[in-house]
Amino acid sequence: MTYLPNVLFAVVLIAAIGYFAKNVGRLRRNINLGKDVDVSDNRKERWQNMVRIALGQSKMVVRPVAGLLHIIVYVGFIIINIEVLEIIIDGLLGTHRVFAPLGAAYDFLIGSFEILAFLVIVSVVAFWIRRNVIKLRRFLKPEMKGWPKKDGNLILYIELVLMLLFLTMNAADYQLQQLGAEHYTKAGAFPVSQFMAQLMEGMSISSLVILERAAWWLHIVGILFFLNYLYFSKHLHILLAFPNTFYGRVTPKGKFKNLEAVTAEVKLMLDPNADPFAAPAEDAAEPDKFGASDVRDLNWVQLLNAYTCTECGRCTDECPANQTGKKLSPRKIMMDTRDRLEEVGKNMDQDKGEFKDDGKQLLDDYITREELWACTTCNACVEACPVSIDPLSIIMDMRQYLVMEQSAAPTELNNMMSNIENNGAPWPYNQMDRLNWVNE
Amino acid sequence: MSELKVKTMEAFMAEGKQPEILFWVGSAGSFDDRAKKISRAFVKLLNKANVDFAVLGTEESCTGDVAKRAGNEFLFQMQAMMNIEVLNGYEIKRIVTCDPHSFNTIKNEYPELGGNYEILHHTQYLKELMDAGRLQIEGETFKGKRITFHDPCYLGRANSVFEAPRQALEKTNATLVEMKRHKRTALCCGAGGAQMFKEPEKGDMDINVMRTQDALETNPDIIATGCPYCNTMMTDGIKAHEKEDKVTVLDVAELLANS
Numbered sequence: 074m075t076y077l078p079n080v081l082f083a084v085v086l087i088a089a090i091g092y093f094a095k096n097v098g099r100l101r102r103n104i105n106l107g108k109d110v111d112v113s114d115n116r117k118e119r120w121q122n123m124v125r126i127a128l129g130q131s132k133m134v135v136r137p138v139a140g141l142l143h144i145i146v147y148v149g150f151i152i153i154n155i156e157v158l159e160i161i162i163d164g165l166l167g168t169h170r171v172f173a174p175l176g177a178a179y180d181f182l183i184g185s186f187e188i189l190a191f192l193v194i195v196s197v198v199a200f201w202i203r204r205n206v207i208k209l210r211r212f213l214k215p216e217m218k219g220w221p222k223k224d225g226n227l228i229l230y231i232e233l234v235l236m237l238l239f240l241t242m243n244a245a246d247y248q249l250q251q252l253g254a255e256h257y258t259k260a261g262a263f264p265v266s267q268f269m270a271q272l273m274e275g276m277s278i279s280s281l282v283i284l285e286r287a288a289w290w291l292h293i294v295g296i297l298f299f300l301n302y303l304y305f306s307k308h309l310h311i312l313l314a315f316p317n318t319f320y321g322r323v324t325p326k327g328k329f330k331n332l333e334a335v336t337a338e339v340k341l342m343l344d345p346n347a348d349p350f351a352a353p354a355e356d357a358a359e360p361d362k363f364g365a366s367d368v369r370d371l372n373w374v375q376l377l378n379a380y381t382c383t384e385c386g387r388c389t390d391e392c393p394a395n396q397t398g399k400k401l402s403p404r405k406i407m408m409d410t411r412d413r414l415e416e417v418g419k420n421m422d423q424d425k426g427e428f429k430d431d432g433k434q435l436l437d438d439y440i441t442r443e444e445l446w447a448c449t450t451c452n453a454c455v456e457a458c459p460v461s462i463d464p465l466s467i468i469m470d471m472r473q474y475l476v477m478e479q480s481a482a483p484t485e486l487n488n489m490m491s492n493i494e495n496n497g498a499p500w501p502y503n504q505m506d507r508l509n510w511v512n513e
Numbered sequence: 514m515s516e517l518k519v520k521t522m523e524a525f526m527a528e529g530k531q532p533e534i535l536f537w538v539g540s541a542g543s544f545d546d547r548a549k550k551i552s553r554a555f556v557k558l559l560n561k562a563n564v565d566f567a568v569l570g571t572e573e574s575c576t577g578d579v580a581k582r583a584g585n586e587f588l589f590q591m592q593a594m595m596n597i598e599v600l601n602g603y604e605i606k607r608i609v610t611c612d613p614h615s616f617n618t619i620k621n622e623y624p625e626l627g628g629n630y631e632i633l634h635h636t637q638y639l640k641e642l643m644d645a646g647r648l649q650i651e652g653e654t655f656k657g658k659r660i661t662f663h664d665p666c667y668l669g670r671a672n673s674v675f676e677a678p679r680q681a682l683e684k685t686n687a688t689l690v691e692m693k694r695h696k697r698t699a700l701c702c703g704a705g706g707a708q709m710f711k712e713p714e715k716g717d718m719d720i721n722v723m724r725t726q727d728a729l730e731t732n733p734d735i736i737a738t739g740c741p742y743c744n745t746m747m748t749d750g751i752k753a754h755e756k757e758d759k760v761t762v763l764d765v766a767e768l769l770a771n772s
Contacts, residue, residue, distance in 0.1 A: 327671025328621035332586045336626065339590040343598075364584065393701040393724075398717030447714040450582050450706030451666040456697055472584030486583050489710040493588055497574030498540040499710060508570040510542070510549040511519045511556070 075167070082164035082293075089297035096304035100380065103418040107373030115323045122461065127318040132459040136387070139203075142196040146232070149193035150311070153186050153239070160293050170246075173260035183261035187243060190236045191265045197236070201229045211386030214395075216405040221307065221384055228308050231299050238292040244269035245285035254278045257285075310383035314460040317381040320374045321461025326452040329469060334361040364473025367434040368414045371470060378462040379410035388454035388464055394447040401447035403454035403464035409439035410467060436471055445471050446483060517556045521570040522603050532567035534638070535600075537610035537619070540575045541741035547748065548741035551611050554770035555635050562648040566609075572599050578618040583707035590626065593618070597628035607631045609638040611766060613668035613740045614705075620672065634668055636678035636739050636765050643684055650772045652686035658734040660687040660768070663724065663747060664699035665740035678739045678765050685772045690731040700724045702746035709742050725750025729760065736762045 112119075125131045130147060134140035159172045172179050204212050204225055212225070244266035249257040251270075263270070273281060303309045341347050365371050368379075388403035389395050395402050413435045421428050436442075448468045455463050475481045482490070489499045497504045525532050536559070541548040559566050577592030600608075608630050610616050619632045633641070642648035660682060668674045675696045682689055694700050703713070703720030713719060725747055728736045736751070738744045741764075748762045 325617075325621055325672050327617035327667050329581060331590065331622055331625050335586045335590050339587065339594055342591070343594055363586065391698070393703060393720045394714070394716070396700075397713075397720050397723055399714045401714070443714050446711070447716075448706050449666070449701045449703060449708050449720065451701035452670045453666075453698075453701065456670050469582075469584065473586055474584075476584035477586060482583060482585070483711050485711040486707055489707070490580055490583065490585055490588055493575045493577070493580055493592065497592070498544055499575060499579055500540070500544050502544045504574065505571050507538070507543045507573055508519070508521070508568065510538070510544075510552050511517055513549060513553075 079165060079167045085294065085297065086161065086164070089301060093301050093304070096301070099418060099422075100304060100309075102421075103414050104373050104376045104380065106369050106414070106417065107371050107376040108369075110372040110374055112320050112374065118323050119319045119321075122321060122323070123315055123319040126321075126459070126461060127314045130459075135457075135459075139385075142199050145189075145192045145196045146200075149189040149196075149236075152189055153193075155182065156186050156239070157293070157296060160289070164293060169256055170258065170260050173258055179260055180262040183243070184264050187240065187263060187265040190239050194233060194236050197229050197233050201226065204229075211390045214386065214389060214402055214404070216402055216408055217384070217386070221408070224306050224308075225384070227302075228306065231295065231302070235292060235295050235299065238288045238295060240266045240269060242285055242288035242292055244273060245281050245288060248273045248276070249278065249281050249285060252278055252281070254282070307382065307384045310381050310460060313377065313381040317377055318461045320377060322455070322463055326455055329466075332361075332363065332473070334363070362474075363477035364475070365467070365470035366436040366474045366478070368410060368417055370474070371410070371467060375463070375467055375470075376410070376414055378464075378467075379407050379414060381460055382407040382411065382462055383460070384408060385459065387457040387459065388462070391453040391457040393449055393451060393453065399444075399447040400441065401444040403468075406440060406444070406464045406467055407462060410435065413439050436474065440471065442475065442481070445475065448472075517553060518560050519556055520567055522567040522572065522605075523570070525567050526603065531604070533565045533607070534567075534633075535603075535605050535608045536566050536568050537576075537608050537612075537615050537632075538568055538573060539610055539612040539615045539741070542611055543573070545741060545745070547745055548611075551741055551744070551764040551766055554764065555611055555639075555766040557770045558639060558642075558648060558766060562642045564642070564647070569599060576615045576618050578614045579707050579710065581618065581622070582705065583710075589618075589622075593623055593626050593628070597623060597626055600628060600630065605630055607633070609633045609635055611635045611739075611741065611764065613665040613671075614742070617667040617671055634674060634677065634739065636668075636681045637674065639766065639769060640677050640681045643681070650684040650769055652684055652772050654772050655685040655687040655735070655768060658685075658687045659690050659732060660685070660735045660737050661690050661692055661728050661731045661733040662695075662737045662739075662765075663692070663702065663728060663743055664696055665738070665743050666699070666701050666705050668739055669699055670697055678737070681765050681769060682737055685768050687735070687768075690733060692727045692731055694727060700727060702740075702743040702750075704742035704746045709745070719750075719753070721746035721750040722753045725754055729754060729756060733760060735768070736760060737765055737768060738762060739765050 130144050133143050162171050163169055203209055243263050246257060247263045247267055248270045250259045303312065362370060368376060384404055386404050392401060392403055417428060420431055445468055450465060452465060455465055492499050492501050496502060522535065538552055542552040574596055575592050576596060577589035580592065581589035608619060613634060616632055616634045619628065619630060639648065643650065662678055662682060664675065679689060700723065701720060702724050736747050738747055744762055744764055751757050751760050751762060
């Protein structure tokens with residue numbers, strides 16, 4: 074009987090990690106539905122970017138209030154996880170506060186966890202107020218209606234509850250230590266929970282043990298639930314921000330990729346020795362589709378971008394088109410890409426990994442042409458993203474599809490392009506007049 | 514009134530000489546009435562500094578940048594490769610342009626297609642000339658005026674060139690004032706991504722009007738630009754705000770040429 078809690082704990086732990094691993098597998102599969110892209114260059118700069126932007130939160134603090142609050146929650150999250158390690162060992166071995174022999178260091182650790190937990194609670198409350206009371210513009214955009222809004226609040230509630238459980242557990246533990254209860258060795262410093270412990274004065278040892286155990290179990294089960302919540306939430310960024318900043322852009326923002334398939338064809342067209350009537354080789358590969366109309370036309374880094382997006386909306390807030398009331402919202406581009414990718418993934422899950430045409434695609438069914446044509450390619454969204462997401466690259470790939478596969482550019486742009494084709498300038502002026510400005 | 518000395522690459526070739534630098538005029542600089550004045554102001558400065566420069570003249574063609582941003586990769590690469598053939602034929606090493614869009618595509622997108630050149634934005638080159646003592650600016654005309662510089666997206670955010678235009682402007686002895694959003698967070702003028710050539714999508718304001726508002730909040734006498742398209746957008750924005758009597762929009766080259 075005495076081993077029952079240990080066994081139960083092991084079962085819960087394995088089930089939680091197992092389910093999480095299964096979803097990580099799905100995540101990998103979905104991201105790999107994207108086209109291959111070479112990211113083996115600039116390793117050093119990539120590591121530096123990851124350390125500076127993800128680990129160091131360098132772009133978060135561009136907005137100081139949100140940045141500071143976020144750093145508190147982030148640091149709290151990482152450091153308090155050291156405590157989770159102890160909880161897991163205790164749970165499996167049936168020990169209590171197994172790190173206690175660390176002595177003064179242990180007191181310091183527990184003390185800092187408590188202060189951090191308190192600061193996290195303060196920050197989470199501030200975040201909730203920003204989302205629900207102050208009603209910041211970027212949290213009220215149309216794409217934030219429904220699940221995205223609920224998701225944002227749920228994360229805050231879960232974090233709040235986890236921190237309160239952590240402190241309740243410590244408070245009860247502290248009280249038990251004071252009462253000299255068996256099994257509860259004197260260890261740890263409780264700068265925050267000692268005040269909560271005052272509320273527990275007068276409680277019997279047995280009720281305190283029940284309270285301590287309940288908080289302990291709910292806390293760890295809550296953490297395992299939160300771990301599994303990630304895959305279904307924008308909160309996935311806590312893991313994916315790291316690879317995403319690593320694989321993010323290392324070239325100037327103005328450099329858009331040149332399509333290699335086009336280069337080959339253009340070279341052929343400009344080659345005076347090429348035979349214009351030559352039939353394509355028998356074994357010639359199917360020509361590439363130009364641009365993107367669905368998620369599988371994007372590359373895997375763009376798909377990773379979509380899963381990394383935490384819908385903070387800084388991109389949309391900085392977007393000149395969005396600020397002037399146009400439909401384009403770079404955040405929506407990322408959310409749509411993720412939603413469609415999830416839909417494609419589920420479609421494949423239903424049929425042993427085979428995708429069955431569902432008559433839908435990213436273009437039109439999720440992202441409208443009006444949104445795509447409103448972009449000024451100014452890179453404000455890319456600059457604003459705290460985790461190196463590039464919504465502009467998706468917009469550009471979809472424009473390429475519209476123009477090169479569908480000839481569906483706005484009429485004025487078609488005129489501009491035929492001017493370039495005919496006379497080498499976007500306006501209908503003769504190339505022979507190119508130097509007239511000198512004498513005017 | 515042609516007091517400008519402009520020589521084509523063809524003429525240099527005929528003399529068996531190489532210029533110090535090639536001035537890439539760009540389509541706007543060649544054909545747009547407003548931008549032509551910028552080209553002329555820049556050449557005036559080049560002449561003043563006795564720079565041995567060439568233009569491609571009728572051999573120059575659209576860089577293809579705007580086609581690429583519109584999604585037409587074919588047309589872009591056709592244009593790029595034709596230009597690269599001309600540039601490589603003349604063994605061009607160093608290019609300067611007044612257009613950040615040409616600057617960006619030649620700097621970042623031409624190399625993979627076989628075009629490797631050192632390219633400078635005209636504000637960078639003007640600064641180089643002034644630093645070397647080749648170009649002297651009296652700095653009288655605009656003394657005491659308030660100038661605010663609007664960062665072109667494809668110069669600033671896209672290529673991290675923020676200081677050269679500002680340092681060049683300092684030579685005018687004007688007071689430089691910054692808009693609230695500047696450098697990395699500067700708002701676009703609204704012309705990029707081929708928007709220059711189409712009507713904007715439905716919204717509740719035009720981007721250039723919003724950006725001009727940013728500029729007007731600094732209470733400037735002059736809005737300085739470093740891009741022919743920004744220049745047009747800001748000029749239109751000033752008109753929308755009915756401030757054309759009070760505020761002028763001038764390129765950095767025009768400001769220096771008249772200082």
